[in-house]
Amino acid sequence: MLEIDSVSLCFGMKEVLSGCYLCCNEGEIVGLLGRNGCGKSSLLKIIFGSLKAGFMHFRLNDKITKRAFQGKDVAYLPQFNFIPSFLRVQKVLNDCNPEIITEEVTSFFEAFKNNRLNNLSGGERRFLECLWILSRPATYVLLDEPFSEIAPFQIEVLQDIIRKTGKTKGIILTDHFYRPLMEVSDRIVLMHNNAIYNIKEESELVLYHYFPDPGI
Amino acid sequence: MKTWIQFYRLYFVWFSLANIAGIWILFQIPSLTAVFIIKAAFYPAIYLLNGLSARRYFAYFQNLGYTARRLFTGLSLLDFLAFVILTLIINLFRHA
Numbered sequence A: 001m002l003e004i005d006s007v008s009l010c011f012g013m014k015e016v017l018s019g020c021y022l023c024c025n026e027g028e029i030v031g032l033l034g035r036n037g038c039g040k041s042s043l044l045k046i047i048f049g050s051l052k053a054g055f056m057h058f059r060l061n062d063k064i065t066k067r068a069f070q071g072k073d074v075a076y077l078p079q080f081n082f083i084p085s086f087l088r089v090q091k092v093l094n095d096c097n098p099e100i101i102t103e104e105v106t107s108f109f110e111a112f113k114n115n116r117l118n119n120l121s122g123g124e125r126r127f128l129e130c131l132w133i134l135s136r137p138a139t140y141v142l143l144d145e146p147f148s149e150i151a152p153f154q155i156e157v158l159q160d161i162i163r164k165t166g167k168t169k170g171i172i173l174t175d176h177f178y179r180p181l182m183e184v185s186d187r188i189v190l191m192h193n194n195a196i197y198n199i200k201e202e203s204e205l206v207l208y209h210y211f212p213d214p215g216i
Numbered sequence B: 001m002k003t004w005i006q007f008y009r010l011y012f013v014w015f016s017l018a019n020i021a022g023i024w025i026l027f028q029i030p031s032l033t034a035v036f037i038i039k040a041a042f043y044p045a046i047y048l049l050n051g052l053s054a055r056r057y058f059a060y061f062q063n064l065g066y067t068a069r070r071l072f073t074g075l076s077l078l079d080f081l082a083f084v085i086l087t088l089i090i091n092l093f094r095h096a
Helices: A040-048 A089-094 A103-110 A122-134 A152-165 A178-184 A203-207 B002-028 B032-049 B051-055 B058-063 B068-094
Strands: A002-011 A014-024 A029-034 A055-060 A074-077 A140-144 A170-174 A187-192 A195-199
Touching (some): A014 A029, A029 A178, A040 A055, A040 A140, A074 A122, A074 B058, A089 A122, A103 A122, A122 A140, A122 A152, A152 A170, A195 A203, B002 B032, B002 B058, B002 B068, B032 B068
Parallel strands (some): A074 A140, A140 A170
Antiparallel strands (some): A002 A055, A187 A195
């Protein structure tokens, strides 16, 4: 189980996270929602170990961990393009798990498999990065905005791959495309007022002002 | 090994320029110690100056289990060692 609690983070005078708690089991997909600037990405970076929190208590399978990435138990997809642009598509695909490289994926990349990553469009590159991250041998995967820039058809393919990978791995994902996120998640949590709330029904998202009130 | 080479490619141009500059300094300054000190000062400068463009790829190497600082330090030591050997050979031929 991946568990993080008592997270506090400040940017200057602004308190972004305060006493947050988040957990994820192996074989579970947790969807993390929240408004811009509420600290979703920061929380994922803190879990991965690339951002230092003011204070946090992080446990991975009941073992206190400081930098998750060094143990290779956690993989993390950042918001921005992170695979070096000089690599070729075929090389990145070779590093991916063959189980997730379906015929749809192969045919999608067939035309530009010898291209370098900087010759791909933003969506193509994002899709490839998602595949690479989901192929890591880590037990937990953190996905920061996996659906951004990706076309609706590729979103469906990616959702299937996330569901398939989520059967054996714990996945925490966050995105502003809330519909695909909610479809793929086993559990939804919302970051609001520096804390995390478990969401059981979609109507609760209106209550916490994540969705606009349809009555207004 | 593959990861180290991939990381080196991020800094390849800067490392090469620093080596050329180092050899140029060798022909200007007679003291080997001074050349090595100046050359060693290039590494933190490269790390800081190239940080903005290379930093975006650090997550890739972290996902492979490496910290950028560890990779950069290792590569810098190798590069410095190669520079020292090259400098000593050049110096040997100059005074032969």
